[in-house]
Amino acid sequence: MNNEISYRKKNDDIECVHYKNWTKAYPPHTHAEHLMLGIVEEGSVCIVMNGESKIYSKGDEFQIPPDVLHEIKPVDENGYSMLVTCVRADVKDGELVELKDSILDQPENLHLIEGMSRDTNISPFHLIRKFKKMYGLTPHQFQIQCKVRKAQKLLEEEKSICEVTYDAGFCDQSHMDRCFQKIVGLTPKEYREAAKPNSES
Numbered sequence: 001m002n003n004e005i006s007y008r009k010k011n012d013d014i015e016c017v018h019y020k021n022w023t024k025a026y027p028p029h030t031h032a033e034h035l036m037l038g039i040v041e042e043g044s045v046c047i048v049m050n051g052e053s054k055i056y057s058k059g060d061e062f063q064i065p066p067d068v069l070h071e072i073k074p075v076d077e078n079g080y081s082m083l084v085t086c087v088r089a090d091v092k093d094g095e096l097v098e099l100k101d102s103i104l105d106q107p108e109n110l111h112l113i114e115g116m117s118r119d120t121n122i123s124p125f126h127l128i129r130k131f132k133k134m135y136g137l138t139p140h141q142f143q144i145q146c147k148v149r150k151a152q153k154l155l156e157e158e159k160s161i162c163e164v165t166y167d168a169g170f171c172d173q174s175h176m177d178r179c180f181q182k183i184v185g186l187t188p189k190e191y192r193e194a195a196k197p198n199s200e201s
Helices: 097-105 113-120 124-135 139-156 161-167 173-184 188-194
Strands: 004-009 014-022 026-029 034-049 052-057 061-064 070-074 080-088
Touching (some): 004 188, 113 124, 124 139, 139 173, 161 173
Antiparallel strands (some): 004 014, 014 080, 026 070, 034 080
């Protein structure tokens, strides 16, 4: 039984991800700019969203809105096969949208909580709480996730892993590898292979 994952980009606004006999779990994360639409093809998958767990099986459809904290995990050792379409859906609501957008646009920059607090005129403690309530992650967690998303895009452009490490703002390659595997479920090298236009789904 082959465990495979492949990526297909229709354009900058639509991406399809195909999981085949997939057994990896994805810890809590969000999709800041995308609505996720999925259908389970084989097996069962557990999706935890807003603290509630739900099992989806063959033929079941699901959707995950932008900025909603969720995790995905297999129900058993047999894994799951599913097709997910990610559609860009810009969300511009909330008093912290400028901060969110600045991290999204340049995650490689050093965004310190003291500076963010000063820019928003909100104390660090309340800023962290408010940001997490609005976007599901703390500013630091969100920045790490955005760095990984930027690394994905750079890898699709076939840049070297060394270039990607520093262009995405990671201090070294081992740090990028750890963050990348945690969020994407693959090493950067594995992701580059899975995202190649001629990779088979």
